[in-house]
Amino acid sequence: MFAWQVRLPDFEGPLDLLLFLVSRQELNILDLPIAVITEQYLRVIETIGIDNLEDAGEYILMSATLIAVKARMMLPRPEAAMEEEFEDPRRDLAQRLLLYQKVKEAADDLARREEAMAQRSPRNIHDLPSLDVPRLEELLERVSLYDLAKAYDEVRRRFEEQTVHQVNLFKVTLEERMAWILEQLQGKPHFSFLTMLRLESARLLWVISFLAVLELARRREITLEQSLPFSDLWVCHPLRSTLEAA
């Protein structure tokens, strides 16, 4: 068993745990006894219990990686292969560990700097993290009682509108809406999609109208034109585009 206690929150992830095992035993990252380290790693995971792991997926992934490396280490080395060409199966893992070790050192360095700076107060700097964020007081400076009343009124009105929508449930089907749109195209070559929406006040109807337009376009019963991205849509008779009409 382990001579040391391992609690999960002490680790930032599987790499951190591995580095802990490595440093505790003063192992060389470049020449890891992979069988030993794999066994220890798995035992720690088992001891903690996979359910208690915050990043369980990542810990399991690392288990798999370790086992795969261990397996490849046990394969006989091709004698014919040049010694230099032989790629150590532990190479990737060692590189990741070395890189992560550097990250930890850099994080330690940052922590020291943060601690040192926390002991000092700058002159003339706002407490807000960035100066381009307006302070709440500044934002509220120009707000009058009238503005507040107006804002409240708007919210109230929006709320009331919503209530009305909930009461009047529309019984419009997609088919009906499609028929209606085609009907609109009887007399004229095209019409504006946004203008059509403005005739209606119910959000549900907007959605159905949009779906109807899409479906009709798909069936090539209408064509759609748009002059700019996000601008109004022209719902057109399939044979007559706005360009011709213009």
Added chain:
Amino acid sequence: MENGLIATEENLRALAEALIFASAEPLTEEQFAATVGDIGKEALPQLAAELNAEYEKEGRAFEILHVAGGYQFFTRPDYNAHIQKLLSERSKSRLSRAALETLAIVAFRNPITRTEIDEIRGVDSGAVLRTLLERRLVTVRGRQKGLGRPFLYETTSEFLRHFGLADLSELPRDGELTREWDPAERKEEAQ
């Protein structure tokens, strides 16, 4: 100059002191030179050092630090306890281990995608990154070309200020971190 005071060798140090004192953000060398004229070009680091030597001699409670690309007054650490008492609402919270690691990685690679951060840390860094964005220690610089056009993150000047860094060159960079692992090197060590 409007009030007749012309920047000279004699008053340059006092001018530097005045401008650093009055500036809301760290005073840069460029701002200084633009304000006092050519005589102030590249003089600020030396002037700041001279001022600091004076303050030190006189036992003043503050000094000038080189942070986020400029020069700014900071109180000395000795007075922190009392200052914190005065500014009682602002108890400075320290960043978590995960946040520090993530910041270190972003600083190495400036800019970097989230996937790359996850790979280096071996765990998901999404939540940490969101916190750092909220605290404005990192920001989105743009999107990487190619598949999925992922966001590219980089550190901010707030990051430099938070850690008391003049610029990123004070931190280890990419090259030192991605040193290739050479099996031959290992063999040598084993001998």
